[in-house]
Amino acid sequence: MLTTLYNHFTTLYSSISHLSPSLAADHALKQEQEVYKKSTKLTYRNAVIQSVAALKRRSPPTSLSHPSVGTEDDIKLRLDQANSLKSFVLSPFHLQPLVLSTEAMQNWGFMLDIPDGPGGEQPTLEGKLKRCERCTQPFQVSRTGPDTECLYHWGKLQTTKAGGEKVRVYTCCSRPAAESEGCVHGRHVFYESSLQDLHSRHPFSLLRPPSPSSKALDIAAMDCEMIYTTGGFRVARVSLVDARGKEVFDELVRMDDDVYVIDYITRFSGITKENHAKATLTLSSIRKSLDKLINSDTILVGHSLENDLRTMRIVHHKCVDTAVLFPHKAGPPYRRALRDLVRENLGKMIQTGDASTGHSSAEDALASLDLVRWYILDKQKPKGSTSNS
Ligand SMILES: [Zn+2]
Ligand SMILES: [Zn+2]
CATH class of the missing domain: 3.30.420.10 (Ribonuclease H-like superfamily/Ribonuclease H)
Structure with a gap:
């Protein structure tokens, strides 16, 4: 029965097993204990079969904290917590x-x-020169323009490990920071953070x-x-x-x-x-x-x-x-x-x-x-x- 549970946990966790190789074994053991505690000699076998059926119905997890990860008691506890959250009215x-x-x-x-x-004196910067938020090039702000004027990465830079070394790659295309100017084309855009600038576009x-x-x-x-x-x-x-x-x-x-x-x-x-x-x-x-x-x-x-x-x-x-x-x-x-x-x-x-x-x-x-x-x-x-x- 334990082997059966283990095999089904292994199948369910196949996409995340590299993150925690012993997870399927741990959860199979824990699940078997949960079933054992709740059943008798007569009902044990059927209870395990029901557990396996429930495992088969779970959607494959994409991370260790995915809702499909855990024993039946783990999942029930999370559900209870979610319900107590919903009924909790903040004051x-x-x-x-x-x-x-x-x-x-x-x-x-x-x-x-x-x-x-008073603010709001200059809602638009059309015709003005700004630096592009995406590709850092200067450009003239315009309501129209080719969709190909800007080459940029839409993702963020993220540190990952490749071959034991830390590298900074873009989340959009997984390319290293230094390697390419961009992976998609679009319009040049600008972003302002100065409060005085923001105030003159629309008043606070x-x-x-x-x-x-x-x-x-x-x-x-x-x-x-x-x-x-x-x-x-x-x-x-x-x-x-x-x-x-x-x-x-x-x-x-x-x-x-x-x-x-x-x-x-x-x-x-x-x-x-x-x-x-x-x-x-x-x-x-x-x-x-x-x-x-x-x-x-x-x-x-x-x-x-x-x-x-x-x-x-x-x-x-x-x-x-x-x-x-x-x-x-x-x-x-x-x-x-x-x-x-x-x-x-x-x-x-x-x-x-x-x-x-x-x-x-x-x-x-x-x-x-x-x-x-x-x-x-x-x-x-x-x-x-x-x-x-
Ligand atoms: Zn990219
Ligand atoms: Zn640009």
Whole structure:
């Protein structure tokens, strides 16, 4: 019976066995013990057969933290945890201790003040010279242009080991950093980080103060998708979920007058020319609509929330950030990827869409809220009990 279980675990784990060669043996042993404990001489054989049938129904794992990895008890425990997560309603009482201090906000690149001047005086840089974010060449910003003007890598540089040596390769094409100028063609694009520049494209403002006449959420998780335009890297979709994880806002953003889209970067944003054509509200109108949902007292939750606030031109002081709660071991400015944190802590896969679908800000807003719930539940556990994931 143990051999049968072992053979089926080996088959299931074939794609990840190189990551942990003894995993199939470990889990087969543990699974057999679980079955043994729950059965009698009469029912044992049948119980193992049922376990094998359940193993056959699992989808092949792609990583060690994939939901298909583990014994039946492991998986049930993860499911129970996910359910307790769903029924756990966050309150400001839970979140207040996690709100970033002024010092932490500065360390993590959050804005504290609105830049000087009214802002919004130069929404687009069409005709101006900028340096391309992708290929580093100078170019003249234009709403039209050949799709082949820029040769670049769309992936990030990642350190991997090849033949015992560390090499920096691009995640898009696995080519080493020094070897090629790019693997795809597209338009030249630019990105601005200076607050004064961002302010002159579209003005920053605080969220409205609380008022007795209009209610707002005390907690909301926010995520945005961004695209390249003649006015820089701009917000194109905004999603908000409430403290229960219910979606309360999900809108595409129409560009301001005179601002034209250069690249929808669909593989990252999930936004296409076709769906973006349906956007009716500009950022100013979106901000007005959001005034009904959030105010300066709302605790905003997000992952690398400073980016979302910046692109939304919001200055806000009550922020909980999962990039800070689950820091990269190298410290800021390094950040763990949201999808890795979700996979490791919640045993869930997000952003699994292929190049044509990209991210979904609604999914990511919920994921950051779930991570915060997990973080708080995990902290409440008695010391010594360990999480399974
Ligand atoms: Zn590449
Ligand atoms: Zn370029």
